[in-house]
Amino acid sequence: MPDKKAKLTVEGHDLEFNVLSGTLGPDVIDVNPLAKSNYFTFDPGFLSTASCESKITFIDGDKGILLYRGYPIDQLATDSSFLEVCYLLLNGELPNSEQFAKFCKDVNRHTLVHEQIRNFFNGFRRDAHPMAIMVGVVGALSAFYHDTLDITNPEHRNISALRLIAKMPTIAAMCYKYSIGQPFMPPQNRMSYAENFLHMMFGTPCEETTPNPVLVKALDRIFILHADHEQNASTSTVRMAGSTGANPFACISAGIGALWGPAHGGANEAALNMLHEIGDVSQIGKFIARAKDPNDNFRLMGFGHRVYKNYDPRAKVMRETCHEVLDAVGAHDNPLFKIALQLEKIALEDEYFVQRKLYPNVDFYSGITLSAIGIPSNMFTVIFALARTIGWIAHWNEMMSQPYKLSRPRQLYTGPTERDYIGIKKRK
Ligand code: CMC
Numbered sequence: 001m002p003d004k005k006a007k008l009t010v011e012g013h014d015l016e017f018n019v020l021s022g023t024l025g026p027d028v029i030d031v032n033p034l035a036k037s038n039y040f041t042f043d044p045g046f047l048s049t050a051s052c053e054s055k056i057t058f059i060d061g062d063k064g065i066l067l068y069r070g071y072p073i074d075q076l077a078t079d080s081s082f083l084e085v086c087y088l089l090l091n092g093e094l095p096n097s098e099q100f101a102k103f104c105k106d107v108n109r110h111t112l113v114h115e116q117i118r119n120f121f122n123g124f125r126r127d128a129h130p131m132a133i134m135v136g137v138v139g140a141l142s143a144f145y146h147d148t149l150d151i152t153n154p155e156h157r158n159i160s161a162l163r164l165i166a167k168m169p170t171i172a173a174m175c176y177k178y179s180i181g182q183p184f185m186p187p188q189n190r191m192s193y194a195e196n197f198l199h200m201m202f203g204t205p206c207e208e209t210t211p212n213p214v215l216v217k218a219l220d221r222i223f224i225l226h227a228d229h230e231q232n233a234s235t236s237t238v239r240m241a242g243s244t245g246a247n248p249f250a251c252i253s254a255g256i257g258a259l260w261g262p263a264h265g266g267a268n269e270a271a272l273n274m275l276h277e278i279g280d281v282s283q284i285g286k287f288i289a290r291a292k293d294p295n296d297n298f299r300l301m302g303f304g305h306r307v308y309k310n311y312d313p314r315a316k317v318m319r320e321t322c323h324e325v326l327d328a329v330g331a332h333d334n335p336l337f338k339i340a341l342q343l344e345k346i347a348l349e350d351e352y353f354v355q356r357k358l359y360p361n362v363d364f365y366s367g368i369t370l371s372a373i374g375i376p377s378n379m380f381t382v383i384f385a386l387a388r389t390i391g392w393i394a395h396w397n398e399m400m401s402q403p404y405k406l407s408r409p410r411q412l413y414t415g416p417t418e419r420d421y422i423g424i425k426k427r428k
Contacts, residue, residue, distance in 0.1 A: 010039060024058050024067075040410045050231075051407075052239065056089060056394055057230040064310035068228060069093070077317045082193050082223040082387070083107065086165055089228055089394040110166035111187035111196070113174075114144045121178045130175035130382045131260045137171050138164075139253030149247045151400055160248040161393045168386040169193065173200030176379055194220040197386075202374065214328035215373050218321045219383075222369065225314040225362055226384050228391030234258040234265065238392040242399050243407040255392045256385045262301070265384040269377045271302035272367035275336045275343075284343050292352045302364030303347060304356070314362035322369045329372050337368050 004019035006029045015037060018030045028050045031041050043049045058067040066073040069088050076085055080094075087095045087103045095103060120140060124133050142149065145163055148156040174184050177200075185200040198211035198219065229235070237258035241251040259265035278287050290298040305312060326332045344360050347353045370380050 010037075013037075022053075025060065040412075042412050046236075051236060052231065052399070052404075054230065054395065054398060055092065056398060057228045057391070059230055059307050061305070061307035061309050064308060064313050066229070066313045073225065073313050074317055077221050077224045077314075080224065082220045082227070083165075085224050085227050086390045089390050090161060090397065106162050107166045107193075108189040110163045111170055111189060113167050113170050117141075117144065117171075118174075118184065121174060124178065126179055126181065128179075130172070130179065130379055131256065131385070133175045133178070134171065134382055134385055135253055135256050135260075137175075138168075138256055139250055141167070142247045142249035145249070146247075151245060151247065154401070157248070157397050157400055161390075161397060164248065164252060164389050164393050168389045169197040169200065172379070172382045172386045173197060175382060176201055176376070179378075192216065192220070194223060198373075212328055214324055218325045218328075218369060219373060221317065221321050222366055222383065223387040225317060225366075226387035228388070228394065231395075232264065233261075234388065235392055235395050238396055239399055240407040242396045243404055248393060248396055251396055252389060252392050255388070259385050259388065260381060265381045265388070267301055267361070268363035268367040268370070268380040268384065271363050272336070272371055272377050272380070274301045275339050275368070278339050278343070280335075281339055281342050284339065284346055287343075288346055288350060292350075300343070300347060300353075300358075302367070303353070303360055304358040305361045308359065308361065309357035311359045312361040315360045315365060318362050318365035318369065319360075322365045322372075325369050325372045331372050334368070334372065336371070340364065340368055 004021070004027065006017045006019050008015045008017065015034065017033065019027050020030050021027050034041065041049070056069065058070075059065065068076060068085060069092055071080075071088070071094075076088075080088075083104055084095065084100060086107075087100060117137065117140070120137055121133070124136075141163070145160070148159040148163075150156045170187050177184050183205055185203045185205070188196050188199055191199055195211050195216045198216060199209055202211070203209040231239075234255040238251045238255040241254040242248075246254075262270045274287075278284060287298070287300070290296045291300045291303075322337070323332075326334055326337055331337075344364070347358070347360075352358075366384075367377065367380055370383060371377065375383065
């Protein structure tokens with residue numbers, strides 16, 4: 001029994017709650033017993049709510065720390081690989097060589113998509129946003145792989161996880177190929193995860209592609225940096241959908257929809273668009289002034305974070321990677337990167353940003369990096385979704401492996417009180 005207690009007195013009634021401690025991070029007040037009283041907590045935007053217990057990812061936003069299963073993000077981004085990180089997030093421990101070889105083989109077995117899935121693409125407009133296609137196609141996977149949809153069966157859950165990790169790059173690249181009218185490229189299982197993705201994006205049946213190893217490494221790193229981020233909006237969406245007993249493909253599709261917004265995964269595309277809009281270093285002052293103006297809803301995209309009130313640890317690694325990629329493609333004089341560097345410098349010194357602890361986040365640099373790799377901006381959020389799929393599925397699996405409750409928040413109702421219906425003829 002926890003020995004720390006919290007007390008709340010409402011209208012003379014004393015209510016007592018247990019205070020729970022995790023292995024890291026602040027203690028939480030277990031307000032669950034409040035449901036038996038006549039009160040609810042009110043926390044729009046979940047600013048002070050821990051929605052679940054989890055062993056996967058830890059963030060200390062004040063210190064700028066991000067750990068996957070205890071391992072610091074910079075160590076994983078520098079020394080690990082995306083598939084190893086997938087294994088870690090899913091299983092809790094790093095694999096030994098044998099386990100890793102088997103995992104890679106298992107993932108590779110699932111890289112193809114059912115031939116009928118190709119037909120889905122023909123139903124979309126060629127100019128559709130690829131995220132719109134992703135939401136539809138990933139949700140539709142449940143119509144093809146219903147042989148392993150028993151969510152109470154750990155083996156079924158594992159196969160669904162492998163299928164999602166394996167098929168996301170194939171589907172993402174298909175979205176791109178469809179938009180430019182080129183044939184879909186089949187996955188190449190002899191290649192690494194990131195290399196295969198670049199091959200499916202940029203290869204054609206008439207020309208063999210050999211992706212630049214620096215770009216392959218950079219993309220793998222982008223995948224690692226975006227792999228998980230505890231209970232963010234899209235992961236919480238996946239968990240909420242999962243709490244109804246929905247199948248994993250439907251849950252991940254819900255997560256993709258939530259990721260799309262510019263306050264979340266859409267920020268990397270929005271950040272690059274903003275750099276284009278700024279256009280020249282001389283215009284930065286004007287945009288900073290707009291960002292600070294309370295009457296203007298313009299925000300510096302790629303700045304600020306709900307949890308990080310310090311430099312986003314992912315942004316540090318991303319910044320270095322961005323330099324490496326620009327060197328590799330000979331684009332160091334890239335005007336967008338110059339604007340980005342100058343913007344970062346000015347914002348970091350500006351009182352408005354300093355006071356509000358608004359630092360560049362991972363998306364500030366990932367957009368420029370992806371663009372230098374040759375990826376069009378409307379694919380940025382798709383790449384985020386591809387990478388975050390492992391986080392989503394790891395959280396979904398964690399939830400399914402233990403007792404859970406249907407997520408069903410309550411509300412503070414401020415609408416009309418009960419009133420009688422009046423027929424339309426009698427209404428004024
Ligand atoms: N530019 C200018 N002002 C900002 C910005 C920004 N990017 N972000 C926050 N502020 C101001 C905001 O106006 C408010 O000022 P005031 O106190 O005077 O009203 C204050 O900072 C606090 O902002 P908030 O909206 O209450 O903070 P939040 O935690 O709800 O928002 C955020 C977090 C990420 C939605 C927000 O910082 C933002 O819109 N950033 C730009 C979009 C972006 O880059 N999103 C990607 C997040 S990282 C990727 C991911 O993990 O999904």
